[in-house]
Amino acid sequence: MLEVRDLDVFYGDAQALHGMAxxxxxxxxxxxxxxxxAGKTTTLRAISGLQKVAxxxxxxxxxxxxxxxxxxxxxxxISLVPEGRELWPSLTxxxxxxxxCYAKSARKHRDESLERVFDLFPRLHERTKxxxxxxxxxxxxxxxxxxxxxxxxxxxxxxxxxxxxxxxIVTQVFAIIRRLAREGLTILLVEQNLKKALEVAxxxxxxxxxSITMAGPARELLSNEGxxxxxxxL
Amino acid sequence: MTxxxxxxxxxxxxxxxxxxxxxxxxALVLLYLAPTVLGLGDYLHNIAxxxxxxxxxxxxxxxxxxxxxxxxxxxxxxxxTGGFVAARLxxxxxxxxxxxxxxxxxVAGLYALLWGHPTLRLRGPYFSIAxxxxxxxxxxxxxxxxxxxxxxxxxxxxxxxxxxxxQMYWYGLYLLAAVVVISYWLRRxxxxxxxxAIKEDVEAASDVGVNPTFYQDVxxxxxxxxxxxxxxxxxxYQAFIDPLDMFSFERSISFVLIGVIxxxxxxxxxAMGAVVYIVIQEFLLASYPQLYLGLYGLLLIFVIxxxxxxxSGLLMRVGRRFGIxxxxxxxxxxxxxxxxxxDQPTASVGAGSTDTKDGPR
Numbered sequence: 001m002l003e004v005r006d007l008d009v010f011y012g013d014a015q016a017l018h019g020m021a022x023x024x025x026x027x028x029x030x031x032x033x034x035x036x037x038a039g040k041t042t043t044l045r046a047i048s049g050l051q052k053v054a055x056x057x058x059x060x061x062x063x064x065x066x067x068x069x070x071x072x073x074x075x076x077x078i079s080l081v082p083e084g085r086e087l088w089p090s091l092t093x094x095x096x097x098x099x100x101c102y103a104k105s106a107r108k109h110r111d112e113s114l115e116r117v118f119d120l121f122p123r124l125h126e127r128t129k130x131x132x133x134x135x136x137x138x139x140x141x142x143x144x145x146x147x148x149x150x151x152x153x154x155x156x157x158x159x160x161x162x163x164x165x166x167x168x169i170v171t172q173v174f175a176i177i178r179r180l181a182r183e184g185l186t187i188l189l190v191e192q193n194l195k196k197a198l199e200v201a202x203x204x205x206x207x208x209x210x211s212i213t214m215a216g217p218a219r220e221l222l223s224n225e226g227x228x229x230x231x232x233x234l
Numbered sequence: 235m236t237x238x239x240x241x242x243x244x245x246x247x248x249x250x251x252x253x254x255x256x257x258x259x260x261a262l263v264l265l266y267l268a269p270t271v272l273g274l275g276d277y278l279h280n281i282a283x284x285x286x287x288x289x290x291x292x293x294x295x296x297x298x299x300x301x302x303x304x305x306x307x308x309x310x311x312x313x314x315t316g317g318f319v320a321a322r323l324x325x326x327x328x329x330x331x332x333x334x335x336x337x338x339x340x341v342a343g344l345y346a347l348l349w350g351h352p353t354l355r356l357r358g359p360y361f362s363i364a365x366x367x368x369x370x371x372x373x374x375x376x377x378x379x380x381x382x383x384x385x386x387x388x389x390x391x392x393x394x395x396x397x398x399x400x401q402m403y404w405y406g407l408y409l410l411a412a413v414v415v416i417s418y419w420l421r422r423x424x425x426x427x428x429x430x431a432i433k434e435d436v437e438a439a440s441d442v443g444v445n446p447t448f449y450q451d452v453x454x455x456x457x458x459x460x461x462x463x464x465x466x467x468x469x470x471y472q473a474f475i476d477p478l479d480m481f482s483f484e485r486s487i488s489f490v491l492i493g494v495i496x497x498x499x500x501x502x503x504x505a506m507g508a509v510v511y512i513v514i515q516e517f518l519l520a521s522y523p524q525l526y527l528g529l530y531g532l533l534l535i536f537v538i539x540x541x542x543x544x545x546s547g548l549l550m551r552v553g554r555r556f557g558i559x560x561x562x563x564x565x566x567x568x569x570x571x572x573x574x575x576x577d578q579p580t581a582s583v584g585a586g587s588t589d590t591k592d593g594p595r
Contacts, residue, residue, distance in 0.1 A: 050437055074443035086438040088431055099431050102424070103443030151442060 001026045001186055002047070002078075002155055007056035009042050009210075016042045018210040019056070024155065024188050029181045031189040031197040031218065033231070034207035040190040041083055043207070044159050047188075048080045049073055060155070074103040079153030083160045085144040089133025093124055096132050096143055100150025109152055117146040120176065138169035145176060156180065157188045162196065174200055194231045198222040249422035258414065265407055280399055285512045286406030287467045290413040292492030292504030292511075294460035297420060297453050299490070300499030303433035304354065304450065305362045308369030309461050309489045311349075314376055314480035316342035316462025317469040321389045322382065324396065324470070331396040332405075335466030342462025343455045350454040354447070357436065366483075373481035388476025389469075396470050409467060410505075413460055417501050420453075429453065461489070484526075491530055494537055497546025506545045 007020040017039045024030045032040050045051035047058055049070035058066050060076055073079070087096055097117065101110050118125035121142045127135070132143055141161060148156055158177065162170040170193070178200050181187055191197035198204050198218040206214040206227065214221065221227055246252060269279055291313065299305045320338030323329055329337075353364040376383045383389065397405055420426050431439035432446045439446055469475045479485070488511060496507025514533075519526055541547040 048441060050440065069445070069447075070437070070440035071443050071445040074441070080441050082438065082441065086435055086441075088434045088438065090434065091427075091430060095427060095430075099427060099439070099442050099444070101442075102428060102431075106443070147442065 001028075001061060002188065003057075003059045004043065004047065005057045005059075007043070007046060007058065008054040009039075009046055009051055010054050016210055017046070020207075020211055021056075022205050022212065022215075024186060026154075026186055027184055028203065029177070029187045029189065029201045031191060031201035031204045032207055033191055033194045033197050033204060033221075035231075036192070038207040039210040040207055041159055042210075044080060044157050044188070044190055047078070047157065074151040074153070075105055077152070077154035078157070079148045079151050079155070080157045081144050081148040081159065081161060083163060085140050087132040087140055087143055087147070089131065091132060092129050093132055093135075093143055094128040096147050097124075097128075097150050100147035101152075103151050106151040110150075113150045113152060117149050120149070120179075121146055137165055138172070141165060141169070141173060142176075145173075149180075153185075155186045155188065157190070159190050160192060161189070162191065162193045170196065194227070195222070249419055249426075254418065258411075258418075262407070262411055266404065269403055276400075279403055281512060281516060283399075283403035283406040284468075284471060285508055286403070286410040287464050287471070288488070288492060288508040288512060289505045290406075290410045291461050291464040291489055292496065292508050293413050293417045293501065294457045294464070295489035296493045296498065296500075296504045297417065298457045299493050300503075301420060301426065301429045301433065302450055302453050304357070304454075305490065306365040306457075307362055307483075307486050307490060308365030308367075308372070309457075310481050310483065310485035311369050311372035312342035312346050312458040312461045313465040313468070313485055313489075314372065314477060315345050315465065316459075317465030317475050317480050318376070318383050318389070318477075319462075320466030321391055321469040321475055324391050325389070331470055335463045335470070338466040338469075339459040339461075339463035342465065343459030346454050346458025347451060350458070351447075351451055354450040354454060365486075369481070369483060369486050373477065373483075376477040376481050383477045386476060386478060388474060388479075391469060391473045391475075393473060399471065402467070402471050406467065409463065414501065414505075416456070416460075420456075421501065425449065425452075487530070491534065494534060495544050497544035498542075500543070500546040502549070503544055503546040510545070 002022075002024040004020055004022045007017050008015065009017040009020075020039065020043055022030070022032065022043070032043060034040055042051060046053050047065075049065070049068060049072065053066050056066075057064055060078060065073075065076065088099070091099075097114060098110070101107055101113055106113065123139065124142060124146055127139075132140060135143065145158075145161070161173050161177070165173065174196055177187060177189065181200070189197055189201060198221055201218040204216065204218045204221045205212050206221065214224070214227070216224075246255065268274070269282075274282065291309075295306065295309050316335070316338035318338075319341045320331075320334040323334040323337060324331065327334075349368045353361060353368070356364055377386060379385075420429070428439065428444040428449055431442070431444050432449060436446050465480065468480075492507035492511050493504050494507070495510050496505065497503030514529065518529065537544050541551075543550070
């Protein structure tokens with residue numbers, strides 16, 4: 001469904017990605033794990049069209065999407081739940097969700113999509129008129145996920161969904177991801193919380209300094225001695 | 235599924251509320267009749283016409299400055315372009331005056347696109363600085379382009395084939411009415427929501443499928459066109475224009491002042507701001523011209539320090555004291571379309587807006 005090949009990305013002179021490569025198949029949950037600054041977010045930004053690509057290719061459902069501007073992604077069926085949530089704090093929850101289905105293909109299904117996300121997050125249904133900025137971090141993360149779903153994506157990407165959240169909320173967020181996966185949504189998950197990410201994923205990639213150093217079924221990675229020593233401190 | 239009761243009622247488009255429509259029509263009729271009923275006197279009558287024009291220009295500036303959050307210090311470039319194109323057409327062609335305004339406006343809008351398409355990729359202060367450059371460069375070119383603008387001696391318009399100064403009151407009113415409708419539509423439509431998204435977070439807007447380049451270009455074109463039409467109006471009104479006045483930095487600043495004093499991002503704001511601006515301009519500065527910049531500078535500082543939403547913010551604060559609550563995002567100018575939520579439980583509507591601090595789960 002999504003294939004990233006040989007991707008180089010620069011921030012000015014600094015090279016952030018060195019030949020990054022990964023693949024996500026339909027219906028899979030794939031996770032990209034690694035330390036801070038390894039290039040996980042940069043990879044997602046490149047897929048989202050927010051970051052210029054110097055070399056390499058990104059294909060979605062067989063078609064190259066490199067060089068197409070970021071606002072075309074939601075029409076294609078790719079949606080991002082960004083790091084730090086990036087809601088519109090002075091808009092209401094409902095307005096944030098409405099913006100989620102801004103793309104033409106999603107607009108027709110507005111009511112249907114709203115019903116779906118309210119079913120997933122009943123809490124939001126009670127708070128449609130509240131300003132997004134006045135919600136707790138956990139609730140904001142729910143709004144961000146709901147907004148991401150409003151465009152009816154076929155591929156949903158999460159960037160550090162557990163960042164800055166209380167452990168009990170993190171568990172809830174991962175429960176949501178698990179539920180979406182069970183419903184058949186294809187998910188690309190970037191996460192620093194390696195253990196949680198590998199527990200929910202089918203396959204995983206380990207990123208170090210801009211390229212993949214290890215790949216495999218999530219269960220194998222989780223039991224890999226090197227990974228346990230380097231990332232889990234076991 | 236339309237029931238008979240529904241089909242008999244007048245159907246309004248989604249962005250227009252019945253209340254707003256009634257207020258708008260009543261205000262329009264009152265202002266239309268005001269000169270005849272009140273007998274304003276020549277001076278006030280003419281100043282009122284000019285005020286309508288400044289309201290329209292301030293609102294148009296606000297589409298870019300308030301709705302998208304791109305503060306332009308160069309709108310005099312479009313004001314002057316529109317004014318001079320309209321003046322040239324009036325002198326050399328037999329076109330009716332309103333057509334010269336419109337053509338002047340469109341030329342100004344296209345000119346805005348020409349410099350705006352590349353510069354709108356900048357945001358915040360960087361964009362503002364670029365607009366200062368554009369404004370000043372345009373002023374200099376216009377001053378030296380004697381064949382077109384008449385250079386520093388300016389252009390005099392032929393008297394007699396346009397509207398009289400007395401009639402300008404109503405043309406100003408029509409112009410303002412049209413601009414108010416566009417402002418309202420821009421704010422309340424889907425486009426308005428997209429603009430707010432761009433204003434607060436360009437990347438997130440792009441993520442959900444809002445095309446920031448396209449929307450910003452459209453808004454700048456509309457804004458430049460209307461300010462250009464205002465320039466044409468001003469040329470007809472004054473019957474004499476010169477580049478130093480039309481393209482001056484003070485002219486650009488006046489649009490910023492009107493927006494900021496009245497309340498950026500709102501509709502009523504720039505309208506009130508224009509009144510304050512004209513009152514200061516005509517009644518204070520006529521007597522104390524040396525205070526010009528000092529007074530405006532002080533005003534700006536006070537507004538930004540104490541009431542960033544200007545007079546609109548002040549009104550909302552007074553309203554709250556008397557228990558009138560605007561919808562939560564009205565301050566930010568969002569559209570409240572909660573009525574369209576599928577099976578919204580009625581009880582939760584009030585609850586959601588009142589207790590904003592419920593703590594984490």
